[in-house]
Amino acid sequence: MDNILDKAYDIETFRKKGHALIDMMADYLSEATSDRAEIQAIPWQSPKEQLDYWQKDFRKPNLADPLDLFERVMDRSIQVHRKRYLGHQTTPTLPVTVLSAALTALLNQGMGVYEMGMVGNTLEKVLTEHLAQKLGFGRETSGFITSGGSLGNLTALLAARAAATDIWHNGYEDGQQLAVLVSEEAHYCIDRSARIMGLGAAGIIKVPVNEKFQMRTELLEQYYQQALSEGKQVVSVIGCAGSTSTGSYDDLRAIAAFSRKYNIWFHVDGAHGAPAAFSPKYRHLVAGIEEADSVVVDYHKMMMTPSLSTAVLFKSGGDAYKTFSQRAQYLWTDQNTEEWYNGGKRTFECTKAMSALNVYTISRTYGDEVFKENIERLYGLAERFADMIRANENLELAYEPQCNIVCFRFTAAEGDLSKLNLAIRKALLEEGRFYIVQTVLNGELYLRVSLMNPLSTEKELQELLLTIEENASGVLQL
Ligand SMILES: Cc1ncc(COP(=O)(O)O)c(C=O)c1O
Missing domain, CATH: 3.40.640.10 (Type I PLP-dependent aspartate aminotransferase-like (Major domain))
Structure with a gap:
């Protein structure tokens, strides 16, 4: 089978790679839900670094195994199944949908x-x-x-x-x-x-x-x-x-x-x-x-x-x-x-x-139960996260959250709080263990968390607040 097109449609290769990919994805999911501290939510790289990498990759000879590519894509992407992924409103897809999407x-x-x-x-x-x-x-x-x-x-x-x-x-x-x-x-x-x-x-x-x-x-x-x-x-x-x-x-x-x-x-x-x-x-x-x-x-x-x-x-x-x-x-x-x-x-x-x-x-x-449970778990977690912020005198809640989106900021400093919170979020992004975003409310910059992962717990949220305070003191010392 020398012809490239015949090779590309080869069924046995598909079967073998498919099994291996499922294993790789299952490993990713089990790691994502583990509590290992070093697990990153975002392996941050600048757009230029990313472009250099893929331009170089694109010029290389054809792949012997697509799994090598898939693994590198996974390792270089934001990982929404991580418990410390707390950023935009993107859902950690249910594993069963990975199967239906393949079909x-x-x-x-x-x-x-x-x-x-x-x-x-x-x-x-x-x-x-x-x-x-x-x-x-x-x-x-x-x-x-x-x-x-x-x-x-x-x-x-x-x-x-x-x-x-x-x-x-x-x-x-x-x-x-x-x-x-x-x-x-x-x-x-x-x-x-x-x-x-x-x-x-x-x-x-x-x-x-x-x-x-x-x-x-x-x-x-x-x-x-x-x-x-x-x-x-x-x-x-x-x-x-x-x-x-x-x-x-x-x-x-x-x-x-x-x-x-x-x-x-x-x-x-x-x-x-x-x-x-x-x-x-x-x-x-x-x-x-x-x-x-x-x-x-x-x-x-x-x-x-x-x-x-x-x-x-x-x-x-x-x-x-x-x-x-x-x-x-x-x-x-x-x-x-x-x-x-x-x-x-x-x-x-x-x-x-x-x-x-x-x-x-x-x-x-x-059934509908899974949608109900997801809403209740995430909205409930947001309520407890808001309580944690309220109880922390260094932080300020922007408003009473109504769902799983919570905005707040670090306030225990003099001067430009927007600039300070921007620097806090930048430090978080570059470190990569947590992923949160930012938004502007009434002209001021706030940190923004969307609780999208029903497997996230109060533990990750407590760690997040601690890291924010550490980052704030790091920024303030500069
Ligand atoms: C309230 C609301 N409407 C619309 C959109 C846009 O949806 P999509 O990203 O699916 O185009 C968003 C995305 O965040 C949203 O939050």
Whole structure:
């Protein structure tokens, strides 16, 4: 078998390497969950060092064994399964999804039309209907899965625009200014979506937040009237459940009441926090979500699924078909019919990964209980972490956390606290044992922890605070 292509498709090599890779990944997982102090969450290297390394690697002769490559990729990547990974909202994927993701890669379903994703398109319907029911939606709901919260929010907001005005077909009229009302703490993808839709800076009306970083819903009326007086047409009011920096949940009931009063599309960005609905203890945080016209939920944040996998739900199923209407005769015969099984009619993507299999595998293996447990464990751990910060006179909590995102800073020093906390976080990053991030709140820099790993415990959090204090005294001595 000399031909390179025949060699590349060799099945026995695949079988052998596959077994070895599974062993390697199992070793990684068992090390990740061990308590060894020297285990790193991030093997930090600068972009230049990384680029030099891979440019050199790329020039080398072909690999004798891909496992050598996989091992080096693992060793040089941030490791989200480490108990001291406490950074961005990326989930330590459930091991069973590593298996379903491998199968997804093998089957490589196109998904755009039914034939190219018979199982996948059907799983999307089953899963999104179930999620919608968890959120309290009625029977009219429909949904699908798309590639990420950013694209999900854009898709939902395009539907909001289509419900208000037919710009999709007609383009903008002279002087027509559309707008959305959203908390100033919303994820940047909302701003980006609005700009992509042609709303411009004037069309993104940011409503101020309160001391818990929730939208001040009592200001909605005033901001709306102001928009009207400036000749703007408000096509959507958007609630955060929760917001990215602080994990704050807007008062969705109040936003729902406002949107009802003026018949404005109510969208909820629940990318991070909507799965609170799985927990009887925390579901109050999303009260009112069932009144939304559309909701976005990232399975790949709080539902332990590999990236990317985002549910876009529409309360009124037909709305899902209004977003994109285009002729694609080679895919489907009639654009105007509502066929849930032809995925491409409702998503931005044409070809799309069958990521539904990952979520479906979790659901069928462990049921809703695993989502409930994950939320309760992580939100509960955040409450205890907040207690630790409160009890430490060198630290200050930025606000009362509502979910698994906690922002705080070291304050036992004179001078520029933002600069000091930036240096603390830089020292943490370069040392690599812990991974946390930073954010700016009210113009000041804070340290930010997202508790994403249900295997993290108070022990790691206590060690983190100790390391922060050590780093602070190291920085202050410089
Ligand atoms: C609240 C919120 N919405 C949307 C997004 C964007 O989602 P994605 O990264 O899946 O595109 C994020 C990402 O952190 C988020 O926190």
